[in-house]
Amino acid sequence: MRSAFWRSWLPLLLFLLTLTLLVLHETQALRSVENGLQLVFAPLQRFTSTLVDRAGGLFHTARQVRELEAQVQQLQDQVDALSVENIRLQTFEAEVTQLRDLLGFAATNPTWTFMGADVVGREACAQAPCGEVIGQEPNPYLRYFTINAGAEEGVAVGMPVVAGGAVLVGRVAEVGPHTAKVQLLSDTASDVAAMLQQSQATGVVAGQPDGSLRMLYIPQDEPLEVGDVVLTSGLGGGLPRGLVIGQVAEVYRQDVALFQEAAIRPAVDYRRVGLLLVITSFQPLVEEGPETGVQP
Amino acid sequence: MLSLYITIPLVTAFALLQDVLLSRVSLLGARPDLLFLAVVCWALLRGSAEGVVWAFIGGLVLDLFSGGPMGGLTLAYVVVAFLAGRQWGRELGSAAFQSLLLGLGLCFLFHVLLLLVLTWAGHPVAWAHSLAAIAAPSAVLNGVLAPFAHWVLRWLDRRTRPEGLVFDVRQPRYRSR
Numbered sequence: 001m002r003s004a005f006w007r008s009w010l011p012l013l014l015f016l017l018t019l020t021l022l023v024l025h026e027t028q029a030l031r032s033v034e035n036g037l038q039l040v041f042a043p044l045q046r047f048t049s050t051l052v053d054r055a056g057g058l059f060h061t062a063r064q065v066r067e068l069e070a071q072v073q074q075l076q077d078q079v080d081a082l083s084v085e086n087i088r089l090q091t092f093e094a095e096v097t098q099l100r101d102l103l104g105f106a107a108t109n110p111t112w113t114f115m116g117a118d119v120v121g122r123e124a125c126a127q128a129p130c131g132e133v134i135g136q137e138p139n140p141y142l143r144y145f146t147i148n149a150g151a152e153e154g155v156a157v158g159m160p161v162v163a164g165g166a167v168l169v170g171r172v173a174e175v176g177p178h179t180a181k182v183q184l185l186s187d188t189a190s191d192v193a194a195m196l197q198q199s200q201a202t203g204v205v206a207g208q209p210d211g212s213l214r215m216l217y218i219p220q221d222e223p224l225e226v227g228d229v230v231l232t233s234g235l236g237g238g239l240p241r242g243l244v245i246g247q248v249a250e251v252y253r254q255d256v257a258l259f260q261e262a263a264i265r266p267a268v269d270y271r272r273v274g275l276l277l278v279i280t281s282f283q284p285l286v287e288e289g290p291e292t293g294v295q296p
Numbered sequence: 297m298l299s300l301y302i303t304i305p306l307v308t309a310f311a312l313l314q315d316v317l318l319s320r321v322s323l324l325g326a327r328p329d330l331l332f333l334a335v336v337c338w339a340l341l342r343g344s345a346e347g348v349v350w351a352f353i354g355g356l357v358l359d360l361f362s363g364g365p366m367g368g369l370t371l372a373y374v375v376v377a378f379l380a381g382r383q384w385g386r387e388l389g390s391a392a393f394q395s396l397l398l399g400l401g402l403c404f405l406f407h408v409l410l411l412l413v414l415t416w417a418g419h420p421v422a423w424a425h426s427l428a429a430i431a432a433p434s435a436v437l438n439g440v441l442a443p444f445a446h447w448v449l450r451w452l453d454r455r456t457r458p459e460g461l462v463f464d465v466r467q468p469r470y471r472s473r
Contacts, residue, residue: 007297007345011378014352018374021359021367026417030366041360048312135361136319138311140327140407140430141414141421144363173363181363188420209422210429271320 038176046134046148084267087229087244088166090197133273134179143187143211145170147276150178160239160279167267168192168232168243169276180278184270185245186211194245195233199223202233205245205264213246213264220260224251230264240282297346298456307350310334311357326433329403331358333438333445335373336380336402337395340446341453344381351377365417372409376402391450392443399442400435407431 024030135146149155159172161182170190173183183190186207194205194215201222203215218224228248234241250263314330321328331354339347355370362369380398388394407430415421 007343010345011348011374011381014348015371015374015378018352018355018367018371021356022365022371022413025366034360034366037360041357044308044312045315045361049316052313052317135315137361137363138315138319138358139362139364139369139410139414140434141410141426142363142419146361183363187363188422209425 035176038179042134042146042148042176042179045146049134080268084166084244087197087267090229091231091242094197133276141188143184143190143207143270144173145182145184145276147180147182147278148178149278150176150180152177154280155180155278156280158238160243160282162243162277162279163268163273163275166242166244168239168245169268169270169273171239172278182276185213185266186270192239192245193233193235194230196222196224196248197229197231198225199228202235203259203262205230213266215248215262215264216259218260218262220253220258222260224248224253224260224262226251228262230262240279297349298342300349302456303349304353307331307334307354308357311354314354315358315361323437324433325429326437327430328441329406329434329438331355331373332376332403332406333399333441334449335377336398337442337446337449338453339377339381340391340395340398341449342381344378347377347381348374364419365413368410368413368417371413372406375409376406379405391446395442395446396439399445400439403438404431404435407434 021030025034133145134148137144147161155172155175157172157175161169161172163169168185170182170184170187172180174181184207185192185205188207188209190207192205193202195202196218199222201218201224203218205213205215208214215230226248230245230248232239232241232243232245244267246264246266248262249265252261252263310331318328318330335347335351335354338350351373352370355367355373358369359366380402386394388397407427411421411423411426411431
């Protein structure tokens with residue numbers, strides 16, 4: 001009798017409990033409970049991730065295939081590293097040109113005083129928290145990573161997350177004691193102030209529903225070509241200037257439109273990154289969290 | 297009801313596998329959802345109450361790993377588990393066919409609920425693209441996978457059902473031998 005009573009009321013009870021959870025989460029009242037649960041589940045998640053990765057390796061039985069895969073991976077890593085290095089050198093070249101201009105400007109204004117400022121402090125992996133991706137986003141409409149570095153390691157909401165040297169992957173959206181959730185650039189709620197390396201034209205790189213990136217609000221009169229490198233502009237203070245986002249893959253230009261748009265090919269494949277670097281020395285100016293609207 | 301000592305580790309394992317392994321898989325936009333299949337098929341076999349318990353536990357674990365609002369996935373799983381455990385469509389054919397139909401329809405509803413929760417939470421949602429490119433293919437894939445999941449869980453159902461009780465597929469209620 002009592003069991004039948006519970007059976008009939010249990011669905012409604014759990015439904016109401018779930019609704020309460022949703023509301024409490026929005027009011028941030030559940031933060032400490034969530035952090036406590038994450039302390040329990042994060043090791044389980046990591047253990048399962050390791051187990052799955054190792055089990056996946058068993059399927060590659062042919063030794064030659066493994067060797068070839070390793071070689072391909074090695075070459076791919078070299079290509080990635082060289083591409084990033086090439087982009088960085090191009091950035092330095094542009095920077096040298098700018099500095100020369102500034103120097104000329106200073107020389108022509110000898111009574112003024114100038115102070116050089118470096119916006120971004122990139123730290124080595126030994127110093128900054130290196131996050132390993134331990135979980136993917138279970139909700140198919142969101143694009144987040146869970147990494148194994150959190151508040152205890154110095155990670156805070158809004159910090160930029162990079163891969164492969166200087167390639168921006170996303171920003172920290174939520175922080176637990178030893179884990180953090182990283183909102184990828186490809187999430188539909190992600191907007192990043194960006195600029196084209198060649199022309200210095202600015203715009204906004206936004207995530208699209210299909211997981212691609214698109215640069216919006218590029219002025220019509222700015223030159224825009226396939227292959228142009230897209231960097232963070234640092235505008236708004238939410239991100240450091242000069243982090244690599246990707247390259248222009250396709251240009252959308254209409255004579256009647258106010259702005260141009262461009263499809264961006266990310267510099268790294270977000271689905272395949274394993275080790276990430278959180279830039280902890282950068283303090284975002286936007287106190288209410290990243291520009292994406294994600295609440296801290 | 298299946299003991300919570302079995303339910304919690306089992307459903308947590310399903311959720312962990314879903315998060316770590318199956319979230320990486322995408323077939324033309326379709327994503328297999330192990331927890332959804334388990335919840336729907338278990339509700340089909342054991343009724344709404346047990347299905348909802350599985351949905352609540354598994355949904356909470358996945359919500360912990362998600363960047364979305366806490367309770368969003370749980371809510372969607374709880375609703376589809378409740379509906380799967382109702383007595384609808386029992387006369388349509390075999391249990392496998394029923395699970396296929398339920399998997400198809402409820403998976404689409406599950407995705408609609410996810411999108412509604414995201415919209416409520418203020419996350420930008422491209423409805424047309426999301427329904428056409430993710431929800432519909434996922435519904436087809438999980439509908440096709442549902443009979444297999446049902447077959448596996450029916451084995452578990454038989455092994456864990458209390459002694460002296462049998463299960464009638466056409467009339468899914470307990471009755472004495």
